[in-house]
Amino acid sequence: MVNAAVDGGGAAIGAAAGGMIAVAAPAVAGAPAPSSGGYKFSREEIDDVIRQWEDLHGKLLEDRRTANYMIGVRPPGAEPASxxxxxxxxxxxxxxxxxxxxxxxxxxxxxxxxxxxRDGITTREDESQEHISNVGSGVMEV
Incomplete structure (x- = not known):
């Protein structure tokens, strides 16, 4: 299992085993620390999960543009109600x-x-494959 723990925005990648990816919630300045829990995704699910979060990010950026209109509200007239x-x-x-x-x-x-x-598990798998390929090299064949 690959564990991705986020502390202050930096990620620490653990060791690969079992093809699952665990991701902890990131810390945000000024907010309470996230719980020690997280989510686990299979390798096949991770790209879809990333796409869903990227979609949410895009919608939040659209909302930010809308919020600028709310900040710039001007009264239609110079009267107390407005x-x-x-x-x-x-x-x-x-x-x-x-x-x-x-x-x-x-x-x-x-x-x-x-x-x-996601990138950590790919790197670990590549390193493991390279290590496996090197096992036995240098052994004399008879």
């Missing part, structure tokens, strides 16, 4: 944009952890 609404809407839009930035950061880190796990 100005009061704008005074409430702009901070709400700002809070939404800040939450989106944290989600985007989390998703980017998680995608990187998944890629590191």
């Amino acid at each position: 100005e009061d609404f704008t005074a409430s809407a702009n901070p709400s839009g700002t809070a939404f944009a800040q939450a989106l930035e944290k989600m985007i950061d989390y998703v980017q880190r998680y995608i990187q952890a998944l890629r590191n796990a």
